[in-house]
Amino acid sequence: xxxxxxxxxxxxxxxxxxxxxxxxxxxxxxxxxxxxxxxxxxxxxxxxxxxxxxxxxxxxxxxxxxxxxxxxxxxxxxxxxxxxxxxxxxxxxxxxxxxxxxxxxxxxxxxxxxxxxxxxxxxxxxxxxxxxxxxxxxxxxxxxxxxxxxxxxxxxxxxxxxxxxxxxxxxxxxxxxxxxxxxxxxxxxxxxxxxxxxxxxxxxxxxx
Numbered sequence: 001x002x003x004x005x006x007x008x009x010x011x012x013x014x015x016x017x018x019x020x021x022x023x024x025x026x027x028x029x030x031x032x033x034x035x036x037x038x039x040x041x042x043x044x045x046x047x048x049x050x051x052x053x054x055x056x057x058x059x060x061x062x063x064x065x066x067x068x069x070x071x072x073x074x075x076x077x078x079x080x081x082x083x084x085x086x087x088x089x090x091x092x093x094x095x096x097x098x099x100x101x102x103x104x105x106x107x108x109x110x111x112x113x114x115x116x117x118x119x120x121x122x123x124x125x126x127x128x129x130x131x132x133x134x135x136x137x138x139x140x141x142x143x144x145x146x147x148x149x150x151x152x153x154x155x156x157x158x159x160x161x162x163x164x165x166x167x168x169x170x171x172x173x174x175x176x177x178x179x180x181x182x183x184x185x186x187x188x189x190x191x192x193x194x195x196x197x198x199x200x201x202x203x204x205x206x207x208x
Contacts, residue, residue, distance in 0.1 A: 001109050001140055008156055014067035015204055019156035022058040022142060039180050040187060057148030059156040061139040071199045079129050081196020083108050084183035086139045088166050088197065093141060096158045097151050104151060107140040167201040170194065
């Protein structure tokens with residue numbers, strides 16, 4: 001994920017939200033077998049396909065390291081929680097945009113582009129976030145159409161409402177650690193993911 005141009009900026013305590021043009025590079029390196037109903041991973045395999053690039057628009061959220069330190073001193077718990085938050089916002093955004101979830105892409109990065117020729121998977125990005133000298137996790141929600149069709153701009157406009165709906169969803173869900181109805185299956189996101197995501201949203205929404 002490369003940021004090409006910035007068009008808009010919103011800054012609130014603990015959060016910097018921006019909107020602009022990005023270059024998304026995707027390379028399929030494997031597949032998962034997903035269990036119907038629970039969306040749990042029950043198997044995987046490797047494939048070799050060429051990399052695809054798309055220039056589009058995106059909204060991205062960079063969280064203040066100071067706010068994250070208030071929630072947990074452990075980077076692994078924070079990364080799990082932010083991955084869960086990315087999943088939640090990705091699945092709630094279509095409610096506001098009146099689109100299909102496949103019209104929007106999501107990614108949790110560290111605010112910097114990958115090196116040329118490097119294939120970054122969710123696992124390698126997790127390792128990069130955990131081991132990097134600086135900790136600048138950034139949530140991207142991008143328009144999954146070349147050039148964009150206005151979805152990222154709309155996400156940027158409704159961001160306060162999207163975060164508030166995310167908080168409502170987590171508080172209303174009866175699960176303790178995560179489930180397909182909120183942040184995703186607990187086996188995929190980790191047992192601290194939901195509590196961390198909830199703590200992040202409580203701080204962000206209360207400061208609107």
